[in-house]
Amino acid sequence: MNKLAQERKYKKIITTLSIIIPIAVAALFGVNLKDLGFNVEPLTFLPPIYASINGLTAVLLIAAVIAIKKGNKKLHEQLNTFAIICSLLFLLMYIGYHMTSNSTEFGGEGTIKYVYYFILITHIMLSIIIIPFVLLTYMRAKLGNFAAHKKIAKITFPMWLYVAVTGVVVYLMISPYYV
Template identity: 65%
Template sequence: MSKEKEILDEKKYNKLIIVLSVLIPIVVAILFGVKIPNVEPLTFLPPIYASINGLTALVLVLAVLQIKKGNRATHEKLMKLAIMLSVSFLVMYVAYHMTSDSTKFEGEGAIKYVYYFILLTHILLSIIVIPFVLITYVRAITNNIEKHKKIARITFPLWLYVAITGVIVYIMISPYY
């Protein structure tokens, strides 16, 4: 594929990437404030979506190991799985918060500051990582492999951090459910 074709293929996705990168956090924020009345709280979801975060982290690491071994097809399948897991997490997370009251962290002292630091960085990076994931994916599907590799070096640690800190946040707040 010529460089011009790669650039054109990428450009056709840019508007969609921008729209999704803005729309997803806004919709999540709006839905986070919506409470569905007279619905059984989905209190069983937090350990499930925390496990999905853990699985996402594992899949991301496996995907990197596969590409380092030259297994492009397996890498691609694992990355698609990581995206599906992240979407599944997000749907469950929003569903939980639409049916259940938020849980307050009740730890005191230094652990409280540690928890809120992890939570804040988790939330901020979960928003920031969206366009990185989308751009990285588009560069792969448009076969712009050099640019894909370049941005994947940024996307991977951000996404991995978000996945791992999602599990840590759950573990830290789970005694207060």
């Protein structure tokens, strides 16, 4: 199979995942296993872990850019692969937490409340938008289409970094209000 045919095949998979993942997360976010009669303990220990994973993702992304600027393609690929794994782990833990625990409301007042919601909303919106960008960027590199990879990576990197960093910021801002 030639690269163009492979890219078309992967684009269909990327499109499907980019639709299914946000829908599944939204659907599962509204499901609390206790409300369904399951005897589960709330996974209240997860937020600091998945916030740390977001922080690690940010560090990995910066290290990946440094690696490629130094010409180390192999390290660049490994760091980005690990960043994708971290993002997936974050997502699984986030869903696990919200399926076993009640959502925490932000308790701040005044201007900080607006700042928090601005960061939260932009974080959520970009976390949805970033899915096809990350997958497409990664796929182009794996298929050896480095010119297209580099072009889209210039868009993907700052968005993904923003999502990773604001994930930590959202956690830090809401952490005093966890029960």
